[in-house]
Structures are given as structure tokens and as C-alpha cells.
Amino acid sequence: MGWVVVISVLVMTVLSLLRVNVIIAIIAAALTAGVMAGLGVVESIEMLVSGMGGQANTALSYILLGAFAVAISYTGITTILVNYLIRVLTGKKTMMLLVIAGVASLSQNLVPVHIAFIPILIPPLLKLFDEMRMDRRATAAALTFGLKAPYVMIPAGFGLIFHNTIVDGMEQNGVQVTVGESALSMLIPGLGMVIGLLIAIFITYRKDRDAIPGAGGAESTIMEPENKNVTFNRSHLFTLIAIGAALTVQLITDNLIAGALTGLVLMFAFIAVPFKNGDKVVSDGISMMGTIAFVMLVASGYGEILTETGAVNALVEVSSGFLGDNQPLIAIILLLVGLIVTMGIGSSFGTIPILAALYVPICVAAGFSPMATATLIGTAGALGDAGSPASDSTLGSTAGLNADGKHHHIWDTVVPTFIHFNIPLILFGWIAAIIL
Template sequence: MEWIVVVSVLVMTILSLLRVNVIIAIILASLTAGLMSGLSLGESVSMLVSGMGGQAETALSYILLGAFAVAISYTGITTIVVNYLIKKLTGKKTMMLLSIAGIASLSQNLIPVHIAFIPILIPPLLKLFDDMKLDRRGVASALTFGLTAPYIMIPAGFGLIFQGIIKDSMEANGLSIAMGQVTLSMLIPGLGMIAGLLFAVFVTFRKNRISKQGTVNEIEPIGTPENITFNKKHLYTIIAIAAALVVQLITENLILGALTGLILMFALIVVPFHKGDKVMTDGIAMMGTISFVMLVASGYGNILQKTGAVNALVEVSSGIFGENNQAMLAFILLLVGLVITMGIGSSFGTIPIIAALYVPICVSVGFSPIATATLIGTAGALGDAGSPASDSTLGPTSGLNADGRHHHIWDTCVPTFLHYNIPLFIFGWIGAMIF
């Protein structure tokens, strides 16, 4: 039973590296887990499907955000932003990557729209990246940093939600901790991600790289970069974006926020009403893959949890070294967390599962509440930073592969895994030892 998680995640990883579609890879990994736990093929499929509802809200919100992004792109307002970036950053690879990481960071805390900005901003910049011979793997690394590091370290926006889940999950399992202590616990792992970003920007991706040829599939805005100037439609677009943000913040619901933005875009005649079908179709094409991956990954997580595979893996791993070797136990717990979250992909959804398993073990061996929070938070973040099923890797791919020249696994997941999961693991282990 304890090897089910390991084997099924290996199946998913190997198939993904062999360029099998990530949805198919997750489904086959789910069936592998089900069959190994004694379920029939039919029962495995049923459990997979029944668990997909766990990410239904997220999937629908991404579809609507995709449609909203298409509507915004239709106005050509992104061309103005792109022209500014081209003017200021052409030829400046390092500044381009750091600027993209900075913009992505704003999406988690100051303007919490998560991955919705990527299909708006990145596709128009692809030609510039190619002209600069900028390595798109570096852009993927910059985006994933901005989608992950801020919510790990900063208790605002998505960061407040993430750290709140850690606090609530620990307290639900009998270990009290203050919110300030949770924030403190994630600073050292966050520093690991900063180190990974700097290494990626200044070392790994400094060389020129021309993207492979692919099938061009770009969304064309109204007008051309030369003749677009700020006008009334752009003002209305900004109003729609602001309204969507306000509704999202008030209701804490991405679906209502995206729906508000879409309705205003049509009501203000920024996008003609007869373009409604095309906007939705293009939005589904843009974000549909991410949505379905999230749904299938949720079903996979349901199988691992309900069959007891996760519990068995944690129990056997924690029992190997006993109670007198905190350093090795912390290493094992992070390794187990890496395996679990690489499969499920969602840090937010995985934290409650990990906390229920980690808290009793950490208390029994004498880890402090802050050290325990470090292990739980780091284990969750490991899934977001490098998993094929994570929206923090799927989002960058959705933008960078708009012209068919960027591979999700080899150009996004492998670079982000190497630059973030490794330092996260090391710095998380150091944090657990210090605290």
C-alpha cells in the first residue's frame, strides 16, 4: 500500500517526460493507483470522476477568466503595454525576465488575479522574445516564481489564504500557531525560491536560444502595433478590469469577478455582442486544458486519499528512523510531501491532507509549531513549483505556447522543478532545523 503513491507518481512523471499529454498521464497514474489498491478498473474510474468535483469551481473560473482575457485582447489594449515593454526592454534579457517575475508577483498579492494575466500579456510578447533570442524556459521560470513565491512569503491576497490554510489545518489537528509564526516559518523556504530565480536569470538562461518552429495560433487584436492609441474602449476595458477585481475581492470568488468583467465588456460595447460565441470559444481554447488538468488532478488526489495510500506512505516513511533523528525525519517528510504534491499539483488543496498526517508525527518527535508549519508549507509549495498538474506551471505554458513553440514538460516543468523544487527542499529542511 505504501508504494502506491510513489509508483503512480512515477507513472505520471515518466509518461509526461515521454511527451504523453498530461491529462492522459494523470488518468493512467490514477488508474495505476486504483488497481494497486485493489479496486477494479471500473471502480477506479468512478472514484476518479467522483473526485473531479473538488476543483470544479477553479475550472469554471479559469474558463471565464480565459474568455475575459480574450475580450481584453480583442480591444488591442495589450498592444499598448507590449509596445511600452518593447521600447524599454528590447535587448535587455535580464531586465525582461526580472520585470516579468515582478508583474507575476503582483498577481498574487497586490492585484490577486492569479494566472489570468498570462494569456493577456505573454502571447503578444512572443515575437519579441524570439527576436531577442530570449530563452522561453527563463520566462517560464520567472512566471512560476511570481505565481508561487509571493503567496508563500507575503500574508496578503492569495498569501493570506495559503498561510491561513496552514494555520487552520494545524489547529484542526491539535497544534496551535499564530498567523505571524506561519509567516515567519515560510520566509526561509521563500528565500530558496529567490535564490532559484536569480540562478535562472543570471546563470542558466543567459545564453541565446531560438524557439523551435510550431503551429502559429495567435489571437489578433484590433489594429496593429503602429496604429493603436489609447481610446474610449480602452478606458472602458480598464473599468471592466477594475470592476472584476473589486467584485472578486468583495465576494472572494473568481467566477463572479470574471463574469462581472465579461458582462461589462459586452454591456459597454467594448466587444460587439455578436462576438460572444467567439470570445467564449477562444477562452475555452486558451484555458480549457488547464481546467481539465485541474479536474483530473483532483480526481487523482481523491483516489490517493480515499484508498489510504497517502497515509500509508507517511506512516512507513516516518517510522523508518524513529524519534531520535529529527534531521532525517524532516528530510523524509519533505520527500514524501514532494511525491504527494507532484501528483496532485495543488498546494492549497494538499495542505489539509499533509497537515493531518504531519502534525501528529512532528509533535511526537518534538518539532516546534513553527518548524512543523515550515515542513507543511514547503511540502505544499513543492507541488505548485514543478508539478505538471499545477496551475503555476500550466499558466506559463498557456501563454508561452500560444504559437505552438513551447512544451509544457520540458520547457516549463523541468526548468521550474530544477530551479525551485530543489532550493525549496533544501531551504525548507534548513528552516525546519533552525526553528
């Protein structure tokens, strides 16, 4: 029975790497697990659907945050930021990269819009990047760092979703941990990402590099803004107020849905976004974040099948008997397994329920502390957001950097981010699991 988990995960990983849609790959893996465990196809589907509710809160958060991001971009406030960066940072490559990493970091916690800012901010800067002969691989590293490291370490915005998902996954499998403890457990792996970013900017991609036309296999999709000379106006002020209110409500209520709703309502109440555009804002938000949200729902159902069929317990028994209580060996094997699983799915949030179902029983049997267990789950989950061709973080970075057809997704985004973030994550996550 222990092989059920291994084979189903392999099915999911292989299909994902073959560029089969992630949702289809997870459903196929879930049905594989169900049938191998003795269930019928229909029964497996019913169990999959019944388990999808476990991530409903997170999925709705993604949808509402997508709509909020679209509303913010509608006001044109980001054009002011682009113009400022061009004016202040022209010729200053290192500072430009650090600022981009900083702006991207704000998209996870302070202004939780995730990848929505990239198509708005990056394409207008590409011409400047070429004039400065900036290595776009460094920019991809800066963007991916900002899309990952903040939510890994800070329990606000998307970080609140991430750590709540870890807490829920562990509690469902019998281990209690708080959001604060989960965040503390990820500080050391997060430090590894900081070191990876500095190596990318100051060492690996420090030299000048000319972007090659057509390298990304796409034609230019850059569109000049209708009004380059945007000045700060009343709608921008109201946008900032809405962002501040959304963050405040989220922190007070500890609920991202409440925060996102507050921001959206205020954007319409202040007429920063015309009420008549409400349908378009929400539909664009669903278009941008809906796939990610649904991946998380289906992954939760997959985790339900693995758990309810007893396949996880069987794998735990096999693993415990094989590994014994050798914590350093168990930790590195769990991280490598997590790398395979999350690289295939490309979503840290979506794989947490699956990883928790697999990891918690093994960690309990091996004597890991709750914080060490949270470290292993969180680190293994984060591995899927960098270095995976299917990750929204790498896809989002490429979408912005390849707007002029000069940036290759695999060699200019995926490989650099894998080297500079996944390798440090495994190393520092392993160290943290041993010492916590």
C-alpha cells in the same frame, strides 16, 4: 497496504513523464490504487467520481478567470503595454527581465489571468530580445517566477486558491490552519525563489546569447497586430474599472468566483467586449483553462481513493516506524517525495489534496506544527510548477518564447527553472519546516 500509495504514485509519475495525458495518468494511478486495495474497477471509478467535488470551487474559478483573461485581451489593452516596453526598455536587458517578472507577478494576484497574458505580451517582444542578444533562458526564469512566487506568498487571486486548497486539505485530515498562517509559512520558501531569480538574471544568464532558428522545433507563429498604434480609449478605461472591481469583490467576499464573475459582467455591461462575442469569450476561456481545472477535479478524486481505502494510513504507519521523530530527515524526504509527485503531474494546485492526505498524518505523528506542515505541503506542491515538462507555467513560458521557433522547451525553460527555483524551494522549504 502502504505500498499501494507508492506504486500508484509511480504509475502516475512514469505515465506523465512518458507524455501520457495528465488526466489519463491520474485516472490510471487511481484505478491502480483502488484495485490493489481490493476494490473492483467499477467501484474504484465510482469512488474517484465521488471525490471530485472537493475541488469544484477551484475548477470553476479557473474557468471564469480564463474567460476574464480572454475578455481583457480582446480589448487590445496589452498592445499599449507592449509598445511602452519597447519604447522605454530597448537596450536595457536587466530592467526588461525585472519588468517581465513584475508583469508576470501581476497575473497571479492583482489581475488574475495566469498564463493568458504570455501569448499576447511575449511574441511581439522576441525581435527586440534578439536585437538585444538577450538570453531567453533568463526570460523563461523571469516568466516562471512571476507565475509561481506571487501565489506561493500572497493569498490573493490565484494565491487565495492555493492557500485555501492547503487549508482545506489540512482540515480534511484533522489539522486546523488559517489562510494567513498558510501564507506566512510560505514566505521563506518564496524568498528562495527570489534569490533564484536574481541568480538567473545577474549571474547565470547575464551574458549575451543568440537565439538559434529552429531550436524549438517549430515554425514562427508570430502574427503582426492589426493596429500597432493602439491608443488608450474608453474600452480600455472600462477594462481597468472591471479589473479593479473584480479584485475588490474578490478581497471583500474572499471568493475568486465572485470576483471573476464581477469582472466579466462589467466587461459586457460597459460593452468593452461586444455582447455578441460572449459565447466565444467563454469558450476560449474554457479552452485555455479547462484542462487545468479538470486535472484538479480528477486529482481530488484520486486523493479520495488513497484516503478512503486506508492506503494512506498504512503508509503513515510504515513511514512513522521507519523515520521515527527525526524531523529534519522526515522534512527532506517529504519534500523529495513531493518533487517526484508534482513533477509528474505538473500542477501545484492539483496535487495539494493528494499531498495533504499523505503529509498531514505523518507530520502530526512526527510533531510538526501546523505552520510547518503547511510549509511542507505548499513547498512540495509548488515544486510541480517549475522544472516540470508538464507544468502550465513552463509550457506557457515556452509557448510565448518559442513563437518564432528559437526556444527549446526542455533545455531553455524546464532545466533553467528547475535549477533556479526547485533547488532553492527544497532548501528553503526544509529550513522553514525546521524553524516554524
